[in-house]
Amino acid sequence: MKYNWKIGGEAGYGIMTTGTVISKIATRSGYHIFSYFEYPSLIRGGHNTVEVVFSDEEITASKWHVDMLVCLNKATYDLHKHRLTSNSIVMYDPDIFQPDIECKKVPLPLKKIKEKQEIHQQMLNTVAVGGSISMLGGDIAIFEDILKHQFARKGQEVVDFNVRLAKVGFDQIKADNVTPLSILSKKNETPEKMVLTGNDAYSIATVGADCKYYAAYPMTPSSSILMSLAAWQDQTQMVVRHSEDEIAVINSALGASFAGVRSSVGTSGGGFALMVEALSYAGIAEIPIVVFLGMRPGPATGMPTWTEQGDLLFATQAGHGEFPKIVLAPGDVSEMIELTLKAFDLADNYQTPVIIVADKFLCESFKDLFKDDVDKTLKDYSPNRGRIVSSTTQSPYLRYKIEETGVSEMLIPGQKGVFFQANSYEHIEDSHTTEDSEARKKQVEKRNKKWNTYLKTHFDGPKYYGDKLADTVFVTWGGVKGIVQEAQKILSREHNKNVGLLHFNHVYPLDEELIKSFFKDNVRYILVENNSHAQFGQLLRMQTGVNLNEKVLKYDGRPFWPEELVKYVNGESKQIHNDVPKSEDVEKPEATSDLEKRQDELLNKLAAKMATA
Amino acid sequence: MQTQPTQTGFDAYTPTWCPGCGDWAIRIGIKTAFTQLGLDPSKIFMAFDIGCSGNMNDFFNAYAMHTLHGRAVTNAVGMKIANHDLTTIVIGGDGGIYGEGGNHFLHACRGNHDITVIVHDNMVYGLTKGQVAPTASKGYKSSSTPSGIIEQPVNPLALAITQGATFVAQGFAGDTPGLIAIIKEGVKHKGFSLINVLQPCVTFNKVNTYHYYLEHTYKLDKSHDPTNLKSALEKSVEGFTDKFPLGILYQSSKKTFHEELPQLDKPLYQKGRFTDFDLLIERFM
Numbered sequence: 001m002k003y004n005w006k007i008g009g010e011a012g013y014g015i016m017t018t019g020t021v022i023s024k025i026a027t028r029s030g031y032h033i034f035s036y037f038e039y040p041s042l043i044r045g046g047h048n049t050v051e052v053v054f055s056d057e058e059i060t061a062s063k064w065h066v067d068m069l070v071c072l073n074k075a076t077y078d079l080h081k082h083r084l085t086s087n088s089i090v091m092y093d094p095d096i097f098q099p100d101i102e103c104k105k106v107p108l109p110l111k112k113i114k115e116k117q118e119i120h121q122q123m124l125n126t127v128a129v130g131g132s133i134s135m136l137g138g139d140i141a142i143f144e145d146i147l148k149h150q151f152a153r154k155g156q157e158v159v160d161f162n163v164r165l166a167k168v169g170f171d172q173i174k175a176d177n178v179t180p181l182s183i184l185s186k187k188n189e190t191p192e193k194m195v196l197t198g199n200d201a202y203s204i205a206t207v208g209a210d211c212k213y214y215a216a217y218p219m220t221p222s223s224s225i226l227m228s229l230a231a232w233q234d235q236t237q238m239v240v241r242h243s244e245d246e247i248a249v250i251n252s253a254l255g256a257s258f259a260g261v262r263s264s265v266g267t268s269g270g271g272f273a274l275m276v277e278a279l280s281y282a283g284i285a286e287i288p289i290v291v292f293l294g295m296r297p298g299p300a301t302g303m304p305t306w307t308e309q310g311d312l313l314f315a316t317q318a319g320h321g322e323f324p325k326i327v328l329a330p331g332d333v334s335e336m337i338e339l340t341l342k343a344f345d346l347a348d349n350y351q352t353p354v355i356i357v358a359d360k361f362l363c364e365s366f367k368d369l370f371k372d373d374v375d376k377t378l379k380d381y382s383p384n385r386g387r388i389v390s391s392t393t394q395s396p397y398l399r400y401k402i403e404e405t406g407v408s409e410m411l412i413p414g415q416k417g418v419f420f421q422a423n424s425y426e427h428i429e430d431s432h433t434t435e436d437s438e439a440r441k442k443q444v445e446k447r448n449k450k451w452n453t454y455l456k457t458h459f460d461g462p463k464y465y466g467d468k469l470a471d472t473v474f475v476t477w478g479g480v481k482g483i484v485q486e487a488q489k490i491l492s493r494e495h496n497k498n499v500g501l502l503h504f505n506h507v508y509p510l511d512e513e514l515i516k517s518f519f520k521d522n523v524r525y526i527l528v529e530n531n532s533h534a535q536f537g538q539l540l541r542m543q544t545g546v547n548l549n550e551k552v553l554k555y556d557g558r559p560f561w562p563e564e565l566v567k568y569v570n571g572e573s574k575q576i577h578n579d580v581p582k583s584e585d586v587e588k589p590e591a592t593s594d595l596e597k598r599q600d601e602l603l604n605k606l607a608a609k610m611a612t613a
Numbered sequence: 614m615q616t617q618p619t620q621t622g623f624d625a626y627t628p629t630w631c632p633g634c635g636d637w638a639i640r641i642g643i644k645t646a647f648t649q650l651g652l653d654p655s656k657i658f659m660a661f662d663i664g665c666s667g668n669m670n671d672f673f674n675a676y677a678m679h680t681l682h683g684r685a686v687t688n689a690v691g692m693k694i695a696n697h698d699l700t701t702i703v704i705g706g707d708g709g710i711y712g713e714g715g716n717h718f719l720h721a722c723r724g725n726h727d728i729t730v731i732v733h734d735n736m737v738y739g740l741t742k743g744q745v746a747p748t749a750s751k752g753y754k755s756s757s758t759p760s761g762i763i764e765q766p767v768n769p770l771a772l773a774i775t776q777g778a779t780f781v782a783q784g785f786a787g788d789t790p791g792l793i794a795i796i797k798e799g800v801k802h803k804g805f806s807l808i809n810v811l812q813p814c815v816t817f818n819k820v821n822t823y824h825y826y827l828e829h830t831y832k833l834d835k836s837h838d839p840t841n842l843k844s845a846l847e848k849s850v851e852g853f854t855d856k857f858p859l860g861i862l863y864q865s866s867k868k869t870f871h872e873e874l875p876q877l878d879k880p881l882y883q884k885g886r887f888t889d890f891d892l893l894i895e896r897f898m
Contacts, residue, residue: 024898194897204893210886213695236887237876239694244720248687251680251717255691258678259658259699260882263691281681371894378890412882413676413699417621419654421670421677424663432626433671433679 002059003183005136006051006066007128008076011039014125015072019050020366021146022129023195026054027368028142030187033195034482035366036062036559041220041304047075052366054136054183060332060367060482064563068135070128071097072110091131106135106178113168126162130169138184140170192371198362198479201333202266202292203228205340207236208378211290212261215241215249220304221360222266222294246271250278254287258422260390260412262344262383266292269311270301276318279353283323283447285422286400286410288347288388290340291355294363297557306557307360309478309530315355316508316539324406324450326354327508331481333367335505337374341381346458349386350450351410357507359530361559362479391415398429402442406449455511462504462518470500472569475548476528477504477536479559484528486562491569499569507536510543519546526569527551530559623647623654628672635786635812636665639733640672642784642792643702650797652700658692660685662705662714664740666733669704683713686721689728690870696880697871700800703730707746708738711767715747718769722776722805727869729780729799729806732769735814736821743817753820769809770849774842774863779804781845781863785830786812787823791859798861804869811857826857833860840865 005022009015016037023033031054040046051066053059068089071077074097077090084090086102093110108131110124117123126147133140144163151158173180196204203225206214216226230240239256243249246267253263267275272293282289293315297308316327326346330336340356347354388410394401399420401408408429411418425433426440434440466473466488474484481503491497502518502525504510519525527537527548532555540546552568554560623644630636647657654674661670663682670679676699678688685703693701703710710718710732721728736749744757748769752761773781780802784792792810799806811830813822829852837860838844845863852858871877876884 028898192898194894196897200897204890204897207887207893208890212881212884213691215691232893233876235889235892237884238887239874239876239881241694243687244716247684248690248717248720251684251687252691252694255660255678255688255693256695256881257691258688259692259695261695263695277681278684281684285678371898374894375890379888383886413658413696414655416653416655419674419676421661421675421679423670423679424681425679433668 001054001056001183002063003054003067004051004063004065005054005068005070005132006049006080007070007072007125007132008047008049008080009072009125011046011048012122013048013072014122015039015048015050018125018129019052020195021143022132023052023366023368024146025133025138025142026052026184027193027195028190029138029184030190031055031184032058033366033368034059034061036361037364039305047079049076049080059486061486061559061562063486064561068132070132072124072128089135091128091135106173107176108169108172113172117165117168119165123162123165126165127169130166131173132169133184134170134173135178135180136184137180137182139186140166142186193368194371194374195366195368196333197224197364197366198330198333198336198358199224199294199364200228201336202340202356202358204374204378205337206264207232207238208337208381209341209344210262210383211238211264211344213239213241213253213256213263214265215243215253215263216266217243217246217249217271219268219271220294221296221363222268222292224364225266225292246274247278250275250289250291253289254278254282257287257289258413260414262288262290262348264290264292264344266294268294268296269298269314272311272315272318277320279325280319280321280323281424282353283319283321283325284426285424286351286408286447287422288351289353290343290347291353293355293357295357295359297555303557305360307530307559308555308557309359309480309535310555312357312477312507312531312535313533313538315357318355322444323447324350324352324454325508326350326352326454327357328354329357329478329505329507330362331478331503331505332362334369334373336362337377339505341377342458345384345386346454348388349384349407349458350454351386351388351407352450357478359479359559361530367482388412392418396430399431400427400429400443400446402429402446404449405453406446407453408446451509455509459509459511459514460506461511461514462502464500464502464518466500467498468500470498471522472497472524472526473500473502474526474528474565475502477507480528480530483560483562484565487565487569490562490566495566495570497569504536508539508543510540512544515540515544516546525550528560528565530554621653623674624672625674626671629668630665631816633815634665635735635810635814636669636733638786638789639666639731639792639810639812640669642789642796643704643731644673645793646796646800649793650800656699658689658696658699658701660689660692660701660703662703662709664706664709664733664738666704666706667709668740683709684717685709686714686717686728686730690721690724690726693726693728694871694874694877694881696882697727697877698880701728702800703728705730705732706739707732707734707736707748711769712747715767719772719776722773722778722807724870725777725779725804725867727804727871729796729802729808731796731799731808732810733812734769734809735812735818737814737818739814739817766853768850768853769807770862771846773805773807774845774849777805778807778863779865779867780806780861781849782806782808782861783857783859784808784810785826785859786810787826788859791832795861802864804867830857830859833858833862837862839863
């Protein structure tokens with residue numbers, strides 16, 4: 001069972017919260033979920049959607065067909081009816097529109113409910129979730145429990161009010177005698193699950209890794225990390241700062257790291273561009289730092305709320321001059337937790353920047369994980385700070401002592417009788433500035449050795465998923481993993497084709513010999529990337545000499561659909577979903593509040609005036 | 614003669630500054646103030662900016678960051694948050710602190726971070742050979758402004774006072790005893806301290822010389838009340854029309870940034886690891 005529930009409405013009307021809530025209802029009922037959000041870069045007035053796929057087995061991406069579409073306005077129907085089948089349910093308000101294609105119509109009179117209950121438009125999503133649970137055969141008590149927790153702080157009255165709204169929706173569908181489905185009927189065994197985005201996973205792991213200083217400047221799609229960590233700081237005791245700009249963000253984090261605490265920063269492409277100078281400082285001064293880079297389509301401001309894997313080469317090559325850095329690209333929320341914990345160890349062990357790159361699709365899509373698994377991962381972890389020490393016996397203390405591994409002892413400041421500098425100039429072993437050719441050469445070679453040590457000690461090659469004998473293999477990296485995995489399932493179950501997947505999450509540097517051993521003759525390799533330059537393909541060629549000729553690239557701001565990859569493998573099409581309606585075909589949603597009506601009137605008057613002027 | 618860094622005192626390598634440069638006196642002022650305050654190199658954080666002033670990194674022992682140009686204040690902010698037991702000093706020039714790092718400077722004032730920023734203000738860029746600095750007088754001719762600079766000078770004192778700095782003072786490199794006294798007060802002060810040091814560049818600035826400053830400065834006397842914001846602001850604009858005041862223009866008492874953070878009941882780097890993961894996990898269920 002793979003059932004896709006989708007809700008849409010105007011931005012600002014609580015659509016996003018709805019997605020989180022229904023995901024939790026599903027996981028508490030014993031199902032697996034994957035949910036994907038789309039929203040424009042606006043606070044109000046744009047079109048927001050969430051789709052949540054419920055499944056009996058683990059699910060790692062969305063699916064193309066929508067099984068139930070909940071329309072809080074007509075635009076939702078107009079924009080998504082091309083993804084409906086004749087079996088799809090459309091929940092709609094008969095006072096606003098009637099679906100004009102063959103589908104299962106389930107009316108929910110939202111406008112009338114709104115007037116009768118004297119509620120604001122924002123509260124209708126609660127009614128719609130209530131109606132959906134009714135239709136899907138779910139347990140309304142779970143929803144009530146979630147609402148109780150959500151509104152507990154606001155008092156019993158608010159809790160009761162919201163519970164009543166949920167019931168209004170639930171009862172309305174019941175009263176209409178619609179035959180309910182059993183999509184969300186509660187299972188007997190419901191092991192405790194968490195519902196997490198990539199950003200949530202990063203936030204939790206950052207606390208788990210004993211990071212004590214996190215700084216950021218808000219930027220989609222990484223902002224929710226800043227908000228989560230800030231909200232938790234009373235409990236975690238982390239210092240979380242929203243600094244004046246990304247330059248201050250990373251430089252203050254380097255200051256904190258130099259002073260002895262694990263530090264991290266989060267940003268997206270534009271903010272990362274501002275951090276690049278300091279990354280170079282961290283490189284030469286050998287200061288540990290973990291950078292979270294959430295990728296959205298660029299260049300420049302680009303499409304802020306959409307997804308792309310466009311910053312891989314930028315991340316790997318960021319920083320003037322030559323210095324070692326490590327780039328990791330988790331494939332899903334589970335890998336995000338593991339690799340974030342590892343990133344802090346790597347930054348300390350190699351005293352150099354570690355960058356975690358994640359596309360918006362991973363940053364902001366929800367997936368479920370078993371609570372016990374997450375708990376175990378966090379509890380089993382203990383920070384490994386490598387050669388970072390709080391006291392030294394060296395005399396004189398040599399901060400940048402030449403070592404075979406490339407890693408010298410790093411003293412946390414404070415020991416009496418010792419001092420050194422984190423020098424942005426080239427320096428000698430005791431950290432004083434130098435322009436001597438021999439000393440320069442030695443320090444460059446020392447820093448470069450960190451990469452050799454890393455490749456031997458901590459580098460993980462790609463993971464292979466699927467039938468080992470498959471003659472067709474997808475090659476991808478980062479957050480595209482789950483989409484390819486769903487495509488693999490469809491190909492195997494519906495088309496009887498075994499297609500493999502080679503997924504990279506340790507993306508830079510790459511071990512040439514190890515990587516080469518993964519590629520065989522007479523296998524069709526298809527490189528799948530959410531960008532237009534085939535950036536990982538370039539990196540692979542540059543670092544290992546492996547050249548992949550067949551590429552599927554997508555760069556319209558949207559993630560791949562598993563079905564898209566299936567069609568590609570079957571030779572049916574390169575682009576299947578270009579039948580998306582154009583924005584001018586979508587009817588403008590009518591104004592819903594008095595204020596909005598007044599705004600519309602004024603704007604219309606103004607437009608008329610300007611037309612005649 | 615080049616000396617080797619000492620293992621205990623503040624003296625590292627012999628400075629490479631031009632003979633007669635104001636940096637020599639400022640270094641002596643800082644070193645004397647630290648010594649009189651009972652500090653030693655293992656008890657202080659220093660963040661050196663880039664420029665002639667920042668080159669003090671190799672001539673002064675401390676737990677130090679020799680940072681990127683303009684960023685020293687931000688590094689110092691991070692150091693202080695991670696370990697507020699150590700006295701934290703920033704050394705930079707007018708270009709680094711008020712130009713490249715101008716944004717960081719004003720926001721650090723707002724935060725009242727407990728750091729002391731000592732700015733070598735010679736109205737010119739020395740290390741890159743004499744281009745105009747943001748504190749130079751309007752019309753100042755330099756290799757990058759051959760027809761004279763169009764912009765009016767930054768007023769660091771007024772800027773700091775209005776943006777929330779709680780200690781704002783001005784010294785002169787030709788008055789070492791006065792400088793020592795100001796630095797001691799600035800370092801002792803809890804909160805953001807700005808010490809702007811007027812300093813001739815004997816190589817590139819032929820206008821703002823020792824002689825010029827002797828004629829264009831005066832010492833604030835006891836009639837000036839540094840706790841009075843209004844008169845401090847009045848003093849802060851004087852130099853641009855008449856004479857630059859020397860001494861403590863403004864001082865007030867306000868909670869510092871780290872004092873505002875309840876989690877810093879003890880230095881951050883000494884705090885244990887948070888392991889109550891259930892508290893976080895339950896939010897996602």
